[in-house]
Amino acid sequence: MSDSFSIYGEQITSRLLIGSALYPSPAIMAESIIASGAEVVTVSLRRQQSAAAGDDFWQLIKDTGLKILPNTAGCHSVKEAVTLAQMCREVFSTDWIKLELIGDEYNLQPDPFALLEATKILMDDGFKVLPYCTDDLVLCQRLADIGCEVLMPWGAPIGTGKGLLNQYNLKTIRERLPELTLIVDAGLGLPSHACQALELGYDAVLLNSAIAGAGCPVTMSHAFKAAVDAGRFAYKAKAMPEKEVAAPSTPTMGMPFWHQT
């Protein structure tokens, strides 16, 4: 694929953004990330342990040379998310932040009200916010109104692998916000889910569990890489109109064994 999309002015070619968690081993993580062809990898911050457990991980991520997208995963309040974002900016030397603000512990659904408030605070502080949000058109419009150039509505709750639960909502957001970069984040399980997102005109997908939790993560990385390329080609090619009635593809003219009655 030669076309690209923009994350706050930075041109990205790979339409697969990948997470760094849940892999069977650091080596498989690194190999999977490379196999995915991703240019952006997500990371986070947690309390420093006395042992040097995180050293290998961070060195492996740095060795990939990919762009870092830190997240605020696990935050439940505006204050927590803003503070964690500020800490991420210092450690990772980037003003990109994947803003996660959980509103419901059961399905890890983003809190739309707190998300909007935290996004405003961070945008005013110079961050380039990539909000992880629900597939709610009005919420997406409000986030765009305060300056977000990238939105990341969910496909399904994090880690469920259910795919695009509400294609109507996702399609509507795409149609109503044509200028924004839209990335489906979370809930994908199969390469076909990623392909569907790209077919709908989404610019990219962000996923982690679908690859890390596969029987062979490296092979699944290859599959997702092919799927996003297929979906993007399909979107650019423009699909045929869906019909309710069958229409033969083989010409009927000259059909043998036909007799006029």
Added chain:
Amino acid sequence: MKITINGQPFEAANQATLVIVLEEFAAKEPYAVALNGDFIPRNNCSSTALKEGDSIELLSPIQGG
């Protein structure tokens, strides 16, 4: 004085600054610090005085989705 670092009790000298406590804790790079829920830029750690009961969060890179 008694403070906490990452939720664990820590005994710090009276009048200690944040940078001194981080050295005593043997904080490993890379990291970022918050004090009582507020981000403290690294440049400000040497001028940030601590008091009894302060809560420090010392965070480092980890896997994320």
